[in-house]
Amino acid sequence: MRLSLARREALWAFAFLLIPLAFFLFIRIWPAFQALWLSLYEWNADPAKRNFVGLEHYQQMLGDKLLRKALANTLLYTLIGVPAQLVLGLGVALLLNSVQRFRDLFRAIYFAPYITPAVAVAWVFSWMLSANFGIVNEILRLLGLPAQPFLQSPQQALLTVTGVIVWQNLGFQVVLFLAGLQNIPREYYEAARIDGAGGWALFRHITLPLLNPVIVFSAVIGTIGFLQLFTQVVNLNFTDQGGPLNSTLTLALYIYQQAFSRFELGYAAAITVLLFVIILLITLVQLRLLSRRVEY
Amino acid sequence: MKRLSALLAYAVLILGSLVMIFPFLWMLLTSLKPFQEIFDLKLFPQSATLDNYRQVILDTQFPRWFFNSLVVAVITTLSVLFFDSLVGYTLAKLRFPGKGIIFVMILSTLMVPTEMLIIPWYVMSAENGWVNTYWGLLFPGLISAFGVFLLRQFFQTLPGDLLDAGRIDGLNEFGVFWRVAFPLVRPALAALGIFTFLGNWNAFLWPLVIVQTAEMRTLPVGVALFSGEAGTAWNLIMAASSLAILPVLLVFLFFQRQIIEGVVLTGVKG
């Protein structure tokens, strides 16, 4: 008996996917459903004492002002942060690629923020941005500009946190785009140059389209990352997490607080479901809008 | 003109470098200060000391935590590189029913924040005796949806004729993947290697929860011990962080070569 080519390919595919699919099913998806299940119960350490409350937690979400604030902040972080890190990351990657000397040094330096632990980053930034002792305000004063409160201001804190995150994520973006640039066959550039294309045309018609899969990846992963923002927000204002006045509060931080400071794991699970739905919708839209078939 | 643009590029890069490296330097310099000096508002230590490093290494089980982190990060990185490329390749290059759904399903696992998976994972670990073991530490990270997605994107750009050539040469599907496709996405694998190693090296939440005893802690959990109710020993945190960064830098330099080499060969000139 001979299998048709298509059948054989499908069989190989399933053989390749067997172990990974089992992994995702048991380690990722099943526990996620358990969390979903929890959202229908009042939390108790003893499983026998968890009272079924149905959709009560979802109803509770409707009247939760803090949740609304967290949601609005989270979307704002994403809207500002994702495009910023994408553009800057691509820019730095192109720059790094264009220089001949000290490449290794520059690359290591631009990667440094990404490997510096979040607690250390937060501490150093709270120093640099301090109103009374910070170097940033020192520079502003030298330029004759008024000092800024940055992290201490309910108006500026979110933007400042976004800036710190973009700064830290730059190393990630650079590594990613360098890998993407390297995947573009050199012949394309040569052929285009023979046709008399200049630098901008090469970028516009070769680099950008061929980098599309990487850009899609960066946008989608960046969005998921910003929508789950937690660590940096916690560390940048440790004693008033999400403050001042909830101006930096994110959904993930709110989930964490509900779950582990207030032991409201049922409600936390309900918010997780909301976060999941938001991310899923945005990701699907992004994939649809950004993905184009790459033809060679 | 060319000269000028090169000069401009260097100027921008150097300026950026200052912004990039400053916190890193600050961390290193603080790690050399005694506790009484950390709030002195001076960048350089007055009386530099290695005492913080001595305290971190000798007064805690730092070397053991270092080893634990290394075990977890190396094993997960190897596992992720193999399995994720296999899945990424399958999703990008093979035709089979249900492909779209499987991809979205895997991708959707990225959307559940780890915080909520911790309790189900812990209950699972308790039932199976994985609490406080290496297996318990590393099982959630053995395959990553992130990597599957990344490599799928890269495999998509591979020309199909190359793979067909492999098939004509008599390779089976696994051979085509392993001998032909896998080496071709080396830059992406290097990037994924960096991300995975770093992610596991710095992971805090799950290691904290699954580990019960001091000797099974990983580095980030150990480093967190220097902050408490009455304040934070920043000099010790910075010393521990500096030590923790070392292997990451090495991994970066190693994998980065893989990424750059190709770039140097093909060259992108703007």
Add this chain to the structure above:
Amino acid sequence: MRSQMKRWAVGVVALLGLALAQNVTITYWQYDFKSKVEAVDELIKRFQTANPNIKVVHQTFPYDAYQQKVASAVPAGQGPDVVNLYYGWVPTWVKAGYLQPLPDSLAKTVDGDFISMAQAAKVGGKLYGVPTAVRSLALFYNKDLFKAAGISAPPKTWAEFIEVGKKLTVKQGDRYTQIGYGIAPDGQDHHMVREVLLRQMGGRPYSDDVKKVTYNTPEGLKAFTAYTDWVKQAGIGVPNFFPGNNGYRDGFIAGKIGMIIDGSFAIGTISSGAKFNWGVAELPTERPGARKANFGSFWLHGLTPQATGEKREAAIKFLQFLTSEETQRYWLEKVGELPARKSLIKDPKLSLNPVYGPFVLSLAYAKATPFVDETAQRKVMVDAINRVLLQNANPADSLKQAAAEEQKVLDDFWK
């Protein structure tokens, strides 16, 4: 040959006996703090010598994520039998089923022998934990800065406090280089409004059954405004003057802040960091000799639902040992925390100590806020203060909003 066999047999029997006797193992959890870990290790040794049939496993976790560790482990049955926790967490932990009530005999001991603050470990009339040590607030001041400014003694009244604060505040242009008071709404200061200033002015933060918020009153507003005026009117400090978590304490250690209000738990950090002469004083009052008030708090040892049967017996025994007079005396010596038993805290040697004295004296009148949900209630007050300090909100409006928000927290808990 024969004698060797006999020796073997004796050995085996002895080991067997030991194994049979050591038939209960209990686990104790606390957050990781060097002196506390060492103290508990030593105490466990002593306890096991006295109780050879009980084995105690001691496990510790980073402070920052301690609650999360407990939250995850107990539902899986892998948590502690005896657990150390902050008193403000008790109600939420009880509600979520992480603690079991203690036997009446222990409640009687707490009622009779412990300072009254320890009553805050009761929820719905049942006792859920017993402390080894307690803490209160006091004024830390930089003696060298005081001397340089010609101030001879720490302030006794709030008017003096403001006066001293002004003298110690140094401003260059728009920027402070030194401040008189390290104001920190998200440090210990949020307790100041509810438990110190309000009570000193004759108000009470909550009704007796803790079901009603009672600080949205003229006294409440007076207390709240008095606090925010330190910044708004007197300008003796600015929030976040010094960067970093707990910048108020770090700034004091750096010698840039004249006075801070902090808990006794900060003594160790301050004495290891400060390079100048510093002193401690009881909190100021409205007028000389006027009503005193202070905020007291404590960590306590509770039992999780995991401790059942034999383990429960052993856990209670261990808990009693951890809170015994002998242990509390050792704890003071080793960790430097004030004992929770009346008999020990009345020791004149303690109240005369220049550093511990003011804290000990304050314990006599200190109250522990009866939190039902410490995280949420803390946030309500921090935000109320920040609205005034950062957004120039009207103090009366801000306090009213805070009272409404906190009332909702109480209602949610008691519903």
